[in-house]
Amino acid sequence: MAGVKVSNVSRSFGAHKALDDVSIDFADGGFYALLGPSGSGKTTLLRQIAGFDFPDSGRIAIGGESVERVPVEKRQIGMVFQNYALFPNMSVADNVAFGLSVRGEAKATIATEVQRALDLVQLGKLGGRRPHQLSGGQRQRVALARAIVTKPRVLLLDEPLGALDKALRVDMQIELKRIQREIGITTIFVTHDQEEALTMSDRIGILRDGRLVQEGPPEEIYDRPQSEFAATFLGDANIFRGDATGNGIRLPDGTAIAAGAGATLTVGAKASCAVRPERIQISTGTEKPDAGNSNTLKGQVSKRIFAGNNSTYFVERQGQTLKVIVQNTGAERLAEGEDVVLRWSPESTVLIAA
Amino acid sequence: MATTRILEGLGRLYVGLLLAFLYLPIIIMALMSFNVSPFYQLPFEWTTEWYASLWQNDQLIAATWNSLEIAIITTIISTVLGAAASLALYRYEFRGKKVLQALLFPPIAIPWLITGTAMLIFFFGIGIGRGLFAILLGHVALALPYVIVVVSARLQTFAPELEEAARSLGANQWQVTNRVTLPWIMPGVIAGGLFAFAVSFDQFVVSYFLSTPGQTTLPVEIYAAIRKGFTPEINAVSTIIIVVSMALMLLTARFFKFGGEK
Numbered sequence: 001m002a003g004v005k006v007s008n009v010s011r012s013f014g015a016h017k018a019l020d021d022v023s024i025d026f027a028d029g030g031f032y033a034l035l036g037p038s039g040s041g042k043t044t045l046l047r048q049i050a051g052f053d054f055p056d057s058g059r060i061a062i063g064g065e066s067v068e069r070v071p072v073e074k075r076q077i078g079m080v081f082q083n084y085a086l087f088p089n090m091s092v093a094d095n096v097a098f099g100l101s102v103r104g105e106a107k108a109t110i111a112t113e114v115q116r117a118l119d120l121v122q123l124g125k126l127g128g129r130r131p132h133q134l135s136g137g138q139r140q141r142v143a144l145a146r147a148i149v150t151k152p153r154v155l156l157l158d159e160p161l162g163a164l165d166k167a168l169r170v171d172m173q174i175e176l177k178r179i180q181r182e183i184g185i186t187t188i189f190v191t192h193d194q195e196e197a198l199t200m201s202d203r204i205g206i207l208r209d210g211r212l213v214q215e216g217p218p219e220e221i222y223d224r225p226q227s228e229f230a231a232t233f234l235g236d237a238n239i240f241r242g243d244a245t246g247n248g249i250r251l252p253d254g255t256a257i258a259a260g261a262g263a264t265l266t267v268g269a270k271a272s273c274a275v276r277p278e279r280i281q282i283s284t285g286t287e288k289p290d291a292g293n294s295n296t297l298k299g300q301v302s303k304r305i306f307a308g309n310n311s312t313y314f315v316e317r318q319g320q321t322l323k324v325i326v327q328n329t330g331a332e333r334l335a336e337g338e339d340v341v342l343r344w345s346p347e348s349t350v351l352i353a354a
Numbered sequence: 355m356a357t358t359r360i361l362e363g364l365g366r367l368y369v370g371l372l373l374a375f376l377y378l379p380i381i382i383m384a385l386m387s388f389n390v391s392p393f394y395q396l397p398f399e400w401t402t403e404w405y406a407s408l409w410q411n412d413q414l415i416a417a418t419w420n421s422l423e424i425a426i427i428t429t430i431i432s433t434v435l436g437a438a439a440s441l442a443l444y445r446y447e448f449r450g451k452k453v454l455q456a457l458l459f460p461p462i463a464i465p466w467l468i469t470g471t472a473m474l475i476f477f478f479g480i481g482i483g484r485g486l487f488a489i490l491l492g493h494v495a496l497a498l499p500y501v502i503v504v505v506s507a508r509l510q511t512f513a514p515e516l517e518e519a520a521r522s523l524g525a526n527q528w529q530v531t532n533r534v535t536l537p538w539i540m541p542g543v544i545a546g547g548l549f550a551f552a553v554s555f556d557q558f559v560v561s562y563f564l565s566t567p568g569q570t571t572l573p574v575e576i577y578a579a580i581r582k583g584f585t586p587e588i589n590a591v592s593t594i595i596i597v598v599s600m601a602l603m604l605l606t607a608r609f610f611k612f613g614g615e616k
């Protein structure tokens with residue numbers, strides 16, 4: 001087991017900069033998500049770490065050892081592919097045995113290790129099956145068993161749950177997390193699913209256009225996004241744009257919004273504020289304002305979407321549509337067309353440099 | 355309802371006529387190889403005399419062995435070279451790859467008469483001349499594009515992630531090819547090999563140009579025998595060839611079907 005250190009890695013394909021000076025430290029035993037839209041470079045980064053492709057510049061170290069020019073077969077990594085990539089001509093057990101077998105391990109050792117790996121992914125009895133006789137979730141488990149049976153230094157997962165349906169995906173998320181904890185392997189997984197990244201990982205790296213936008217624990221990125229992109233890509237956010245006032249911004253119409261967290265900006269600089277929809281209180285305006293929620297805006301409900309445990313209100317304010325999510329507490333619901341007041345605290349507001 | 359029935363009947367008739375058109379001459383020839391009369395006279399009287407005398411015809415036997423030998427060697431060489439070439443074309447990007455791929459098809463379309471003439475001139479020019487070795491070279495050249503086309507078609511269905519997965523598990527290039535890629539393309543390789551065998555074993559035109567008396571193949575020998583005077587031995591040897599060729603083609607069809615299933 002080992003940590004992975006990516007330092008100033010760049011990779012271009014023709015004129016396209018797929019990775020632009022990316023540095024991330026993946027600590028030993030951690031579970032990392034690389035999150036980003038398609039074309040953000042997350043898969044390219046994973047392929048550099050795996051060794052399928054080499055960076056134009058920069059360094060990659062696994063367990064302190066420089067590997068940026070070492071081909072994949074010598075890096076001792078385990079990889080799970082998006083479409084599982086199980087060998088169709090082999091049984092489940094032979095698939096799992098492959099990595100040990102190409103190393104020339106003894107037959108008895110292989111048999112024991114394969115059985116242990118299959119037991120770990122709860123497929124102990126299916127060793128004799130062929131991949132095409134398995135369900136999607138089972139194939140996923142075989143791919144995982146095959147990747148970890150060789151005791152790799154790092155486990156790489158490329159959109160591992162992308163091909164599964166929603167219910168199965170949640171099961172596999174829990175399962176994957178359990179197995180990762182059990183063997184304590186450094187795990188890096190690529191996803192475009194923000195929920196998956198939030199629920200599974202210890203740290204998230206958000207990529208965009210080949211650059212690392214922000215990196216940190218899920219809570220930190222969610223609560224303190226450093227860019228509009230990070231705020232809107234990981235979760236939903238209402239973005240207000242204006243001029244920095246020192247502890248917040250002033251909107252073009254003169255309204256001040258106070259922020260309790262985020263960047264320190266010189267007064268007058270272009271800036272924005274991000275507020276999560278669930279942090280905003282919505283009321284008809286007749287209630288007394290409470291001191292904590294000093295940010296106040298008036299608007300009109302244009303649409304309400306009822307989702308059982310919560311409702312989403314779309315509120316129009318001077319041409320901007322704001323989103324507010326309200327838990328279903330049994331309180332009176334607001335109607336479409338109603339004039340409302342939105343209130344939230346400065347602590348729920350993050351100041352972002354434009 | 356009535357129209358459907360008529361159409362169905364017409365369909366059956368069409369298929370029946372088609373099969374008759376394809377197989378009737380062959381069946382008649384096969385039957386005549388067991389008929390006593392050498393002049394296709396009826397009534398039919400059963401005999402295996404022609405097969406027995408075929409066994410005595412040293413020239414025909416020698417030519418048959420030549421044909422088999424050349425067909426087998428052609429199959430081996432063109433299958434190995436063709437499969438390797440297909441893998442290279444699949445895996446690597448290099449200058450002139452598109453041109454090379456495009457150049458693989460015309461030899462299939464160029465009339466064998468022309469290819470044969472060209473080979474004859476060329477082999478004489480470089481000192482190989484005519485004979486079994488020249489025939490072998492010619493057959494390999496003819497069969498190679500077929501193998502590459504068939505194996506490449508099979509490779510189109512291969513998932514490149516499989517090779518990547520194998521490499522990520524520590525397999526070197528040889529192990530990747532041997533354990534993952536080859537098993538996948540094997541039906542294509544076998545089908546390509548059967549094609550190569552058929553191209554060589556059935557080859558007349560190119561063999562005719564490149565053979566010398568005594569160093570010849572079965573189709574050329576049959577042609578020479580017919581020109582001298584027809585004997586039912588030809589029917590007998592043809593029947594044997596047809597049975598072998600059909601078995602081969604049925605095998606090919608089977609492997610092609612496998613190609614579509616997996």
